[in-house]
Amino acid sequence: MAENKYKLQGIEIRDREGGFDCDVNTLSVKATYHVDDVKFEPRAKALLMDLDGTSVKSEEFWIWLIEKTVKEISKNDKFELSEADIPFVSGYTSIQHLEYCIKKYGINADVFEADKVYHKLAAFELNEIMEGRGNTSAFKPREHLKEFLTEVKNAGVKIGLVTSGLDYKAIPEVVSTFREIGLGDPLEFYDAIITGGKRKIGNYGTMGELCAKPHPWIYAEIGTALAGNENNKIIAMEDSSSGVVSARTAGYNVIGLNDGNLIKSGTDKLCIKCVDNFDEALKIIL
Secondary structure, eight states: OOOOEEEETTEEEEEETTEEEEEEEETTEEEEEEEEOOOOOSSOSEEEEESBTTTEEOHHHHHHHHHHHHHHHHTOTTOOOOGGGGGGSSSSOHHHHHHHHHHHTTOOOOHHHHHHHHHHHHHHHHHHHHTTOSOTTSOEEOTTHHHHHHHHHHTTOEEEEEOSSOHHHHHHHHHHHHHHHTOOOHHHHSSEEEOSOOBOBTTBOBOSOSSSTTSSHHHHHHHHHHHTTOGGGEEEEESSHHHHHHHHHTTOEEEEETTSSHHHHTGGGGSSEEESSHHHHHHHHO
């Protein structure tokens, strides 16, 4: 394979024979991952499902929160993100999104202080949604999510939910989604759920930044828990470039979704296949 070198936000990928090498630089912490190609062999033993964008169409809501945060920290009520910003303010962590905006738009603000503003706004908006006020349509299940998850589960495939979102953001989202589609308690349905951790309060908690996508650790942990070292029997579903890189550096094949940012970022080339819907994905998984 001829070397193909390309860069994303904090990510540099270099193709090589039999795989690729990936440098990840987040919050000045650098890591290099050497990834070997693995041939996926259906039927899958474990399906690892991303939350935002893949299971639930919620990216517009989270992008809107980033925009709202930037308006506040820049004291510019007229600020608007451009279409070119979208691949860099979705799929990563809140700090990475804000760091991108601060650098690109020359905002005089500390990224960690901006992140505090973001989480304050997020907590308020999530509470409004759970109380039936505010943006009650923020979380829309992807079409046929219930049928897809049910068919995969009935086929004996273990299902894990994987998100970089912190608990306080992810749990209300998935609970409200399962309530809407009538699948009961997600904690009982999924074989495992992994998140970016808990918001740091006082002396306890995490920032949910260095372990999260695009690093492989949350994918590697849940994949190993559900299917051991059988990487050829594990497959992930993702709509974001950081998620694809995370799953691939963990050693797993990925089904990409065409309505995410994969084509814009070029990470569709790292996927086993990109699909338009769950029916197409089932043909690969089973």
